[in-house]
Amino acid sequence: MDPVSMVFGAVIALGGFVFGRVLTKRQAQEALERRSRQEQARALGAQQNPQPLCGCGHHLVFHDQKTKKCQTQVVIPGRWTGQSGSTYRQCMCQGYRGPLPLDEYYAPDYLNETDG
Structure with missing residues (x-):
């Protein structure tokens, strides 16, 4: 195999791995922020009658x-x-x-x- 194509494939694989990790971490942070906003709204009395x-x-x-x-x-x-x-x-x-x-x-x- 051509060494350039092997390096190119490794860069693509590594880029996909890093992109997946960053995207997952970002989604987790957004979910955590959304949950904390909901808890703050509930604590401030924005809760409706049961x-x-x-x-x-x-x-x-x-x-x-x-x-x-x-x-x-x-x-x-x-x-x-x-x-x-x-x-x-x-x-x-x-x-x-x-x-x-x-x-x-x-x-x-x-x-x-x-x-x-």
């Missing part, structure tokens, strides 16, 4: 008021059942198992009353 999600992953509004059974349809991909298309079935959740939202009441403001 949503009433059941263990099945559906919201409280999808559960019946009386029986507490889930009323939603769940998609079963065809690749799991060996069919070409997806199918639907009733959610198997037997009752709502999530946090109960607090009832909201109106209370008049007595502190700023200016009735003399």
Whole structure:
């Protein structure tokens, strides 16, 4: 083999290795910065009110008021059942198992009353 082509091949291989290492390190640093920004936003109180999600992953509004059974349809991909298309079935959740939202009441403001 020609020594020039061997050196050229080695330079290409080494360049690919270095480029891969630098790119991976850069992606890891970006992910770390993104995670730290999310933690800072959560610590500063940008967190929303907790949503009433059941263990099945559906919201409280999808559960019946009386029986507490889930009323939603769940998609079963065809690749799991060996069919070409997806199918639907009733959610198997037997009752709502999530946090109960607090009832909201109106209370008049007595502190700023200016009735003399």
